[in-house]
Amino acid sequence: MTKLFVEAGICGRTATIEVIGLPGHRAAVTVTSDCEMVNKMGEGLKEINWLSLWKRRGNGYSAYKAALRSIRDITCPIPVAVLKAIEVEAGIALPKDVAFSFERVKSGQEPGEVK
Secondary structure, eight states: OEEEEEEOSTTOOEEEEEEEEETTTEEEEEEEESOHHHHHHHHTTSEEEGGGTTSTTSHHHHHHHHHHHHOSOTTOSHHHHHHHHHHHHHTSSOOOOOOOOOOOOOTTOOTTOOO
16 A cells, blocks of 8 residues: 655645555546545546556546646646556555645845845
8 A cells, every 4th residue: 555645735735645556557536635625636637547557538527627627726746646546556666755845036136046
């Protein structure tokens, strides 16, 4: 089983994603969150065929469609976290933490420059 914890950002919401590999290139997916929209998305992703994650009309695409139907913020990082957890459980990706780091730069100032 692969378990992934997500802190979604400024919204302050969190999610736990659990993926269990099943026979036939399938995975059971459970998403639990303190966000009602994320939980609704998770309801549509109970089982997924991970071989079709890269196809435009495959399960990966379905995960994003489910997210767009359920989550108002299209930049929410949780849908991609679900796909990454599936890849790790399937053995086609290695588990590696991901981070975003923001730097605010004033107009006319170079990044890293102190004024």
